[in-house]
Amino acid sequence: MEIIEVRGDRFKVAVLESAVPVLVDFWAPWCGYCRRLSPVIDVVAKQLGEKVKVNIDDAPELKEEYGVKMIHSLILFRDGRPGPVSEAPKSKADVDAWLASQGI
Template sequence: MSEALAVTDATFESEVLKSELPVVVDFWAEWCGPCRQMAPIVDEVASELGDRVKFVKLDVDANPATARSFGVRSIPTFAVVRDGEVFHQFAGARPKASFKSEVEKVLN
C-alpha cells in the first residue's frame, strides 16, 4: 500500500516541482474533517496509480507559504502538478471514483 509522502515548504521544490512524474498535492490540515475523510481515499488511489503519478500531502498550517502560492482558500484542495506547473486543481471531499477520475485527467 502506497501512502502519500508528507512534504513541507522546504522540500516542496525537490519533491514536487522537480519530480519526473506528475504529482498530486493534497493541501490539508489536522483539524479539517473533510481532509481526514479524504486521507484513506488519497492513499488508496496512490497505491493504484503510484507507478504513474506521485502523491504528496502538505499541512497548510505548518507550511503556509506553499499553500498561499497555490492560492489555496479552502481545504482539502488538490493540485496536480506536471513539469513544475499546475495542470489541474480541484477542492473538496468526494467519492473515490470521482477523485480518481480527476487525477486521471493528467495522465490521459
C-alpha cells in the first residue's frame, strides 16, 4: 500500500482514475486530532490497498469540491465516485463501521 499526498492534478490520477477503492484522508498538519488518528487510518487503509492524504491547507479546492466541512474527514472513492463523508471518526471501530456501511 502506498500512502501519497496529493493536490490538484495528482488527485485525478491517484483517486478518480484508480481501479481500486481509495481512502482519502482530509487532514491538516496543525490538527492534533489528525495526527493522533493517522496511525489508525493507516492500518485501515492497508486493508483497502490505497490511501491518499489531502492537506486542506495545500488543496482547499478539493475540500470545497467534496463538501468537507471539518477535519479530520474521510471519503472512500470507488470507480472515481465519492461515497459518504466520515467526519472526525473517534476510533478504528468507527472507521470500520463507516466502511462496513459502504460494503467494505
